[in-house]
Amino acid sequence: MSAPANIAIVGGGPAGAFAASLLAGAGRNVTLFDERMAWEKPCGGGLTAKALDRYPFLRDNLQPKKIVRRVEMSLLGGPRVHFDLRDPVYVYSRHTLNQMLLDRASAAGARLVQERITSIEPNWKLRGTHETYAADFLVIASGARTPFSGFGLPQSQADTSMTLGYFVPGARDTMDLEFQPGLEGYLWIFPRDTHASVGICGTLLREPSSKMKERLHDYMRRHQLQTESARFYSHRLPALRRESLHNLRAAGENWAAAGDAAGLVDPITGEGLFYALRSAELLADAIKGNRVAEYPRALRNEFGRDLEFGARIAPRFFHGNFLGASVLARMIQFTARSATYSALIQDLFAGSQGYLGLKRRLYKNLGRTLGEIAASFFRTTSR
Template structure:
């Protein structure tokens, strides 16, 4: 079967690598092959364990062991991470996986796909220089996926978040990632993630609520305050959309049809609370490769439902509580950061959530279960002041 994969980023390259290794005829279409994709680049080590391609031939990244959280009121809490977070340059990470795909035998067409259309039970793929055909078409072409649109599905503005920020050259801190939160109702956060030779400092907010001028001011204020003397120049500025599907959007969503499939951001595989998508992009590609190896494309839709749809629906519900909820006179996030400084149990829960050991579907139960221990630790912390 001839398979065309549109998008030679992470999910497309990883899929092409697995399919070509299994002997399939794969053509990978990609533009922007050597760019620093707008991204924090943070991947949990738990996620990395599942992808031997990334660990057996290690791709250089920077390991961080602490997460510093800053509330809207300026309160700071540091969460020590039991399992480190690796921060990658996306140019290096995506390039490394793409090279592996080419070594495995995938063919690269280094061009932007302008149009895809159904043709005699398969697909025609049109670029600036020619037309190709394939029996199966895979969309790995990111948030604004052309393939997704060709399958009659598109993302509403309410199902995306706007991100923008700067890559700051140099080394500022290496073992800590920073997340700054804002007032209740601001559905996102600012991050500062240290990579081997630069920082990714950016901000995320639900698209319908976002003003790019205001977001940019927030990032520049953070940089000026935290990294005085550094110069966020226009050349290192980025802005991009990331999927953040609402619960209702997941109900309509399909990841595969008779002769097409979507992976990664094109399939909406991003945590709507945190914007984390790297490990989900890799995992969705893995699930699709397994379904195709078994000759059962329809299995992909079922596995997708089991692994992503249910969890991301739960995450979408949590997003509402997380960014809009109030607990004991503080916004939910501010209260969480406040409790973090007073309760080891809260720090442990956050650590498990960040590193992926605790899923959204279990979060409410875990929080309730831990209320007595957290209350006890909180009261003791007050007594010791």
């Protein structure tokens, strides 16, 4: 196959904008379409050390962001722990993050067109609300609400989580994560520069969004967060089942999908920004090397197997039991009482501990973890 002369990218979120900057920077003729360009996409906006280490420009810039070091994690009606992160999470407003990535794409020479693409016709004729465009190669980076079926993301409800939340004005420093019995997901407060992103994620297969909204409002009341001055949001979050990840079709003849549009989101934490950026980078490398057919394998080798394993253990993580209590309760208790276990949680927050090696590490350290927990009980009772 010859190198594509004209590359069209549909979607200017992190995946599309980053792919555009890398491809245009390599001298390719790139046109990026986004119906809104930079916008406050519903999101926590949290970037883990895994993303910050790989893309240092996300750490080293003058853009407004919140560097979060303190975390509070709890199970409703159960244990609670707070701790300081070894590697802080950087939290951006999505408008800021998207604008920064779009500016890089434009500076690299990509053409940015504000346009909604309404249909993709044979031979990559893209019909927009204003004009029709032609391309040789198509990058689908249109996110979780992608209207284009048959490219990447499965459209089934079983592969989707729902998120609801508010942008609440005001400054705070601590990131809060709350799990609740029966909820396959969690609630969060992510502090940002001038406001906080507060929300809930969960699968609609288990409960309707009205019930999720009740949980969210109760959580906000308990945290003294007002809804009156806040802006409501809701959005889909890809949550692919193991088999859907395994059978994912991320590329075909003269097209490839990246980011949420390819379903690349951590099935337990909902982290998607790293996968959007890294899939864009892998795709840009494949296009530049003229080997797009190898892109799905590159995804799989890099993190696809890990995400698959995460999808397999997700139900056990949220609903399972371990040593006579829920896995969630044990996770919080162990974090509070064992330095060995707490180090593992730090690595999960940083993104340096994948799911594949998790079980081995847990079992290898179980004796030491339980010893530390027992010692911590003696310390508490002898005080």
